[in-house]
Amino acid sequence: MRIGNLYGPDATFLGVPAADPDDRATWRDARAAIIGAPFDGGTSHRSGCRFGPQAIRITDYLPHDGSRPSLALGVDPLIELGVVDLGDVEMPSGETEKSLARLEDRVAAVAAAGVLPVVLGGDHTIALPDVTALARHVGWGRVSVIHFDAHADTGDSQMGSLYGHGTPMRRLIESGACRGDRFIQIGLRGYWPEPETLDWMADQQMRSFEMGEIVARGLDAVLDEALELARTDCEAIFLSVDVDVVDPGSAPGTGTPEPGGLSSRQLLDAVRRIAMEGPLGGLDVVEVSPPYDHAEITAYLGNRVVLEALGGVAWAAAQGRGAAVRDPGDPLLKDR
Numbered sequence: 622m623r624i625g626n627l628y629g630p631d632a633t634f635l636g637v638p639a640a641d642p643d644d645r646a647t648w649r650d651a652r653a654a655i656i657g658a659p660f661d662g663g664t665s666h667r668s669g670c671r672f673g674p675q676a677i678r679i680t681d682y683l684p685h686d687g688s689r690p691s692l693a694l695g696v697d698p699l700i701e702l703g704v705v706d707l708g709d710v711e712m713p714s715g716e717t718e719k720s721l722a723r724l725e726d727r728v729a730a731v732a733a734a735g736v737l738p739v740v741l742g743g744d745h746t747i748a749l750p751d752v753t754a755l756a757r758h759v760g761w762g763r764v765s766v767i768h769f770d771a772h773a774d775t776g777d778s779q780m781g782s783l784y785g786h787g788t789p790m791r792r793l794i795e796s797g798a799c800r801g802d803r804f805i806q807i808g809l810r811g812y813w814p815e816p817e818t819l820d821w822m823a824d825q826q827m828r829s830f831e832m833g834e835i836v837a838r839g840l841d842a843v844l845d846e847a848l849e850l851a852r853t854d855c856e857a858i859f860l861s862v863d864v865d866v867v868d869p870g871s872a873p874g875t876g877t878p879e880p881g882g883l884s885s886r887q888l889l890d891a892v893r894r895i896a897m898e899g900p901l902g903g904l905d906v907v908e909v910s911p912p913y914d915h916a917e918i919t920a921y922l923g924n925r926v927v928l929e930a931l932g933g934v935a936w937a938a939a940q941g942r943g944a945a946v947r948d949p950g951d952p953l954l955k956d957r
């Protein structure tokens with residue numbers, strides 16, 4: 622059964638066709654699908670990102686006509702990829718494990734159909750089911766992760782719980798869904814995590830680019846290294862974008878703002894490039910918290926992150942670079 626916005630009227634991402642996740646005929650021709658994950662039960666500080674999916678879907682000044690030709694790329698990703706919106710997953714904020722299981726099932730069904738899952742959060746807890754579902758399809762340990770964030774999200778526990786927006790990256794590496802040495806973090810800064818967790822990250826051979834390194838080397842050089850690593854001995858890249866990677870001045874609507882981040886221009890360029898070079902197997906955009914937003918700045922950014930990612934995928938497909946959205950018959954996608 623289709624649920625539109627769990628916390629508001631049913632509206633699709635920029636007016637793309639609505640589809641019913643349980644009726645494959647309604648999304649048969651789609652190559653990418655929007656999935657809302659309106660869950661903020663994993664936040665450690667201020668909440669509100671349960672309203673993120675709706676804000677990311679509807680925040681725009683252009684007509685909601687399901688068409689967005691990109692000036693930079695010369696493609697209309699919503700049209701060319703046949704993007705549909707499967708609505709929200711029903712995720713009760715007080716029931717974390719039930720919520721995450723439902724999301725994992727939804728993402729797995731989409732990935733298994735050879736359709737690119739585009740998940741709108743929600744807090745970062747949702748990266749655990751998102752990446753897990755993709756790994757079940759692509760191959761356990763065969764998905765690399767490029768993770769934009771101010772925070773590492775590698776905590777061992779959060780207030781005594783295994784699940785929360787501060788722990789998903791540790792759970793993913795512990796389970797083997799993805800390899801620590803193919804887990805790439807970009808934009809970390811500030812005062813968390815503590816040395817014990819940094820030691821654990823180093824033991825896993827995670828590659829984390831702190832803002833100081835990004836400033837010193839430039840983001841392009843960082844992306845060169847990140848993409849080379851992500852594409853080595855893995856079949857697909859999962860792109861996880863926490864909007865708090867961007868400076869709070871350009872992304873105020875989020876729960877755990879950390880000053881001194883990327884510019885919105887840098888994030889959009891990086892997302893576009895990763896999607897163009899891929900192969901992108903899935904993405905999520907998380908931690909957009911409308912109650913803390915101002916003038917919809919952060920909701921606009923989330924909306925544009927999705928468009929740049931889809932634009933990059935459509936561009937790659939048009940170039941015949943393929944691999945961004947794979948046919949389910951592709952032998953690379955067989956279970957290993």
Ligand SMILES: [Mn+2]
Pocket residue numbers: 745770772774786863908
């Ligand atoms: Mn995060």
